[in-house]
Amino acid sequence: MSLVYLNGQYMPPEEAKISPMDRGFLFGDGIYEVVPAYHGKMLGFDAHVARMRDGLAAIEIELDYSGDTWREICDTLISKNPGPNQGIYLHVSRGTDSKRNHAYPQGVKPTVFAFCFELPGEPTNDESTATSYQVSLEQDRRWQRCNIKSTALLGNVMHYQTGARAGNKETILFNAKDEITEASSSNVFIVKDGIISTPPLDNQILPGITRWLILQIVHSHSELKIQERVISKEELLNADEVWITSATKEVGPVVKVDEKVIGEGKPGPMWQRVQTLFTAHKFDY
Known part of the structure; x- marks a missing residue:
């Protein structure tokens, strides 16, 4: 039977109870991570935990979980849930208060929740079997702390729904200056004339762990060129x-982006090269 983790205990999901006065429920007042694991081996675990700590510090939630504690939770959930490929969802809310008040309460213990969900399998670098994406494109209307x-x-859910309503799998976003920020649940890269580019990190963009891994891996291969720079909507479409x-x-x-076909309308050669390198080296960092 699948188990979840809640505040120090493992239990069936139907037994996990969280108060409706929890600030995660009332305000979305919390931080989360998703760590992928393939055949029991987690990808980017230390980087995910570091980003979670940064997020908790940014919103002033104090939690005394060490990296070893998080690793033990993840390893236990992997062992207690079926399936070779899993995503581990980690969630920390500020906790339960006696009243609803916008200000951060004092002396409230954070709520820590985690569970596994099945991943379909490791992405492939085979053009004929790879999952390709048709996406929507619209102006970014989320809050200004997307990092x-x-x-x-x-905000992300509403943008994602725009794509889903159009039959697409994502929505890429641009700001008021027509500069690409990210997608509703992903970071964005483009390739033009053999050069890989991705928008630089700022408050508009989540510092994605996969984005970071790609930068590390590609920088280690001198024959490839990659840069962090502003990308316009026009550049994306072309x-x-x-x-x-x-x-x-x-x-x-x-x-495909809206009605605009990208390249030849199929995964390109640079994608195949980088996905191949990513598969070979993703656990080295």
Whole structure:
């Protein structure tokens, strides 16, 4: 039977109870992470935990969980849930208060919740079997602290729904200057004339772990050129390749943005090269 983790205990999901006065429920006041694991081996675990700590510090939630504690929780959930490929969802809310008040309460113990969900399998670098993406494109209307991986994801959900309603799997976003920020649940890369580019990190963009891994891996191969720079909406639409990247997608090739076909309308050669390198080296960092 599948088990979840809640505040120091493992239990069946139907036994996990959280108060409706929990600030995660009332305000989306919390931080989360998703760590992928393939055949029991977690990808980017230390980087995910470091980003969670940064997020908790940014919203002033104090939690005394060490990296070893998080690793033990993840390893236990992997062992107690079926399936070779799993995502481990980690969630920390500020906790339960006696009243609803916008200000941070004092002396409230954080709520810690975690569970596993099945991943379909490791992404492939085979063009014929790879999952390719058709996406929507619209102006970014989320809050101005997107670098914090907050559980308050309504803005992202609404953008994602735009794509889903159009039959697409994602929505890529641009700001008021027509500069690409990210997608509703992914980071964005483009390829033009053999050069890989991704927007630089700032408050508009989540510092994705997969994005970071790609930068590390590509920088270690001198024959490849990669840069962090501002990317315009026009550049995206006229790119040779477009990718969306995340813990579960890895390097996801985009073949169509709204009605605009990207490149030849299929995963490109640079995607195949980088996904191959990512598969070979993703556990080295």
